[in-house]
Amino acid sequence: MTAAEMGIKMDIYRQDILQFTGEAIFPIEACQTEESWGAAVANSSSDFPKHDTTCGALTCPPPLSRVRVIGNLPFNISTPLVIRWLHDMSEHRGIWRLGRVPMIFTFQKEVGKRLAADVWDERRSRLSVMAQAYCEVKFMREIPGSAFLPRPQVDAAIVRLVPLSQPLIPVAFPYVEKLVRAAFHFRTKQVVHGLETLFPSNRPELVIRLFKEAGVQPVKRPTQVGGHPDRELDST
Incomplete structure (x- = not known):
């Protein structure tokens, strides 16, 4: 398994985070020839298996990618970020060119509850419907604010979003x-x-x-x- 950490020295913190794209970290151009992926494969860890999924005359990454996206999202922009990533996911662009790349994030607890809210739950919202239309959403656990330094005024939650093989709503x-x-x-x-x-x-x-x-x-x-x-x- 290969992991990448987004630290404070990355340009994502010096630019508009809403303009950040996974291509800044992962070599995920559209279907490429095997040769153009050679350098990336050679430099990756030896325990990261090489897949050969044919896409016409080209070789593409596997549909079930071993890449995972994890992060502690800024509370004030978590909703527009998720909506934008769902859009990317629906069109298989950005990091989702690699396949069904799961996301595990910490959100403000109320946002996490809304993401996972089912029908008839008073917390169900636009975010709930959109996320569940494209992902399997699971509320993993709550994190008390005391676990963070400096301590925020609200509690947090860990939520996992795994892209569905087919969207629940097959519309653009x-x-x-x-x-x-x-x-x-x-x-x-x-x-x-x-x-x-x-x-x-x-x-x-x-x-x-x-x-x-x-x-x-x-x-x-x-x-x-x-x-x-x-x-x-x-x-x-």
Whole structure:
């Protein structure tokens, strides 16, 4: 197993972290010839096995990569980071060109709870639906704030996100994000109030058609919609 630590001397801390990309660390250009990977293979540890997964006339990294992404995410930007990485994951770009690379992060505890929140959980949010549409999300454990120095004002949590072999919602990421964002726009109200903002105000029949074809009750709250109804709403 090969690991890479992102320390304080890396440029990620001198630039906008939201612009950081895994290509800065790992040699993960799109499918390359075996020769172009030669130097990277030669310099890697001897216990990192060499795979030969053919991609047409080219040789690509294995679909189940042994790379792991771990980190302690800054609390104030963890949500946009996760959303951006889910987008990369959905299009197999960045580090996910290597395959289904898992992520293990520490988050603010409330963010971790939201990521793993199931249907009917009051903490379920846009982040919950998006993460679970592309990953198997597992809340591993809580970490008290006293474990950190300097001590933060909130507790933390460890969450594991493992990319699904196929997304739960087989629709292009921008469409999924737009619909889920609209659904949770009025989080405590009926889901119809958020989704009707996607249509012209003078075309209410389109909203009715959306729910009818998706088989979802419009009187439900966003936190009560999940699983197959989510998939059907996006597909519709």
